[in-house]
Amino acid sequence: MKYLAHVCSIVPPHIVDALADSDDPEVREVGLRTRELDDQQRQQRLRAVPIEAPAVPPFVTDQPDRTVFDAGQSTDLPGNRTRGEQDTPTTDQAVNEAFDGLGSTFTFYYDVFQRRSIDGAGLPLDATVHYGQNFNNALWNGRQMVFGDGNRKTLQNFTASLDVIAHELTHGVTMYSGGLDYQGQSGALNESISDVFGSLAKQYTLRQTAEDADWLIGDGVLVSGINGVALRSMKAPGTAYDDPLMGKDPQPAVMADYVNTLRDSGGVHINSGIPNHAFYLVAMALGGYAWEKAGRIWYQTLTSGTLPSDADFPTFAQATTATAHTLYGPGTEEDAVRKAWGQVGVNGNG
Amino acid sequence: MHIRVTRSGGFAGLTLHAELETSGRPDAAELERLATDAVTAAEPESSPVVPDGFEYEITVDDHTAHCADPHLTDAQRQLFERLLHEGA
Ligand SMILES: [Zn+2]
Numbered sequence: 001m002k003y004l005a006h007v008c009s010i011v012p013p014h015i016v017d018a019l020a021d022s023d024d025p026e027v028r029e030v031g032l033r034t035r036e037l038d039d040q041q042r043q044q045r046l047r048a049v050p051i052e053a054p055a056v057p058p059f060v061t062d063q064p065d066r067t068v069f070d071a072g073q074s075t076d077l078p079g080n081r082t083r084g085e086q087d088t089p090t091t092d093q094a095v096n097e098a099f100d101g102l103g104s105t106f107t108f109y110y111d112v113f114q115r116r117s118i119d120g121a122g123l124p125l126d127a128t129v130h131y132g133q134n135f136n137n138a139l140w141n142g143r144q145m146v147f148g149d150g151n152r153k154t155l156q157n158f159t160a161s162l163d164v165i166a167h168e169l170t171h172g173v174t175m176y177s178g179g180l181d182y183q184g185q186s187g188a189l190n191e192s193i194s195d196v197f198g199s200l201a202k203q204y205t206l207r208q209t210a211e212d213a214d215w216l217i218g219d220g221v222l223v224s225g226i227n228g229v230a231l232r233s234m235k236a237p238g239t240a241y242d243d244p245l246m247g248k249d250p251q252p253a254v255m256a257d258y259v260n261t262l263r264d265s266g267g268v269h270i271n272s273g274i275p276n277h278a279f280y281l282v283a284m285a286l287g288g289y290a291w292e293k294a295g296r297i298w299y300q301t302l303t304s305g306t307l308p309s310d311a312d313f314p315t316f317a318q319a320t321t322a323t324a325h326t327l328y329g330p331g332t333e334e335d336a337v338r339k340a341w342g343q344v345g346v347n348g349n350g
Numbered sequence: 351m352h353i354r355v356t357r358s359g360g361f362a363g364l365t366l367h368a369e370l371e372t373s374g375r376p377d378a379a380e381l382e383r384l385a386t387d388a389v390t391a392a393e394p395e396s397s398p399v400v401p402d403g404f405e406y407e408i409t410v411d412d413h414t415a416h417c418a419d420p421h422l423t424d425a426q427r428q429l430f431e432r433l434l435h436e437g438a
């Protein structure tokens with residue numbers, strides 16, 4: 001039944017299901033990808049509904065082009081357009097926080113890496129707040145950021161944390177840089193890169209050195225009363241929370257504690273602790289502002305165009321070590337990167 | 351009918367489980383309809399998910415299937431909200 005693959009765009013859903021059910025991995029992949037494309041096309045049609053035309057000429061691309069939408073607790077995207085670049089702040093705190101967070105993240109990427117927006121070419125930054133009812137999440141859906149209000153028993157205020165907003169935007173940066181497959185070790189690297197630049201955006205905005213930074217991700221989203229300081233700690237993975245409602249932070253810091261699981265796309269939010277900690281160790285070894293050297297090495301590696309989308313930890317370790325050598329020559333920086341990966345038990349053979 | 355749902359992934363990476371037996375419940379017919387629709391529209395293998403999207407595993411009696419953000423059907427969304435008491 002392989003011939004069906006060639007007409008996948010018009011295959012009805014039950015056939016797609018049959019394809020996706022196939023014992024042949026290639027056929028199954030086609031079935032799964034077809035469902036993905038169907039959804040993308042549906043989203044594009046939804047997205048094609050015109051919104052208000054800008055009253056002034058388009059912004060030059062060294063300024064962000066932000067639009068915040070309000071889903072009003074529905075699951076319709078993008079929702080009602082609530083604030084754009086020409087508008088004054090609204091009375092809705094989540095709208096203003098998202099707007100400001102997008103601006104701070106844009107400024108971070110532009111000032112530090114001369115990158116104009118997510119795609120490097122001034123892509124408009126769209127975010128929807130108040131998505132769903134008790135939606136306990138923030139995500140990047142491939143074209144925009146989506147923020148729920150939390151269930152308010154464990155998590156809330158996703159828009160209040162700059163590291164959360166910068167984390168989501170960085171998923172876009174990774175996507176436009178060639179992508180890292182959201183599965184297993186490449187998926188954990190994708191997650192880690194979002195945490196790294198999420199934390200760096202916060203550090204840059206606060207002008208904190210590596211020594212002064214808290215290296216926490218999501219420190220503003222825990223409801224008060226939860227026993228924890230954040231969702232993740234790059235400094236000490238596995239120690240961010242321990243609470244009856246949330247369980248215990250499952251992140252490992254070293255390869256010996258790598259978690260094999262089918263859930264969470266193979267533990268992408270769990271095993272990201274290992275590359276997160278490696279970055280922290282590099283930043284601490286080099287000292288000063290972490291975005292200047294450690295951040296530059298990671299950014300250059302991500303955007304080089306040579307990082308394979310299925311990169312595993314050793315591949316990324318080798319690539320960052322090579323980038324440190326390219327940027328700074330042999331010596332302190334390259335040694336710090338090689339040593340950090342060794343400390344977390346990843347052998348990059350670099 | 352026995353229905354079990356496991357949600358993993360999401361920005362926080364927290365895993366949630368819920369299960370129930372429909373027999374004897376006043377809303378049994380509706381839950382069984384939602385669960386049947388939800389599992390029929392799901393994939394036998396793990397579905398691709400957008401970054402920080404939620405991933406779901408649905409088991410209806412002894413049949414298990416998967417789905418993920420943002421590809422949820424209305425039945426899947428409603429079932430998850432009913433069992434997990436959170437937005438889906
Ligand atoms: Zn993420």
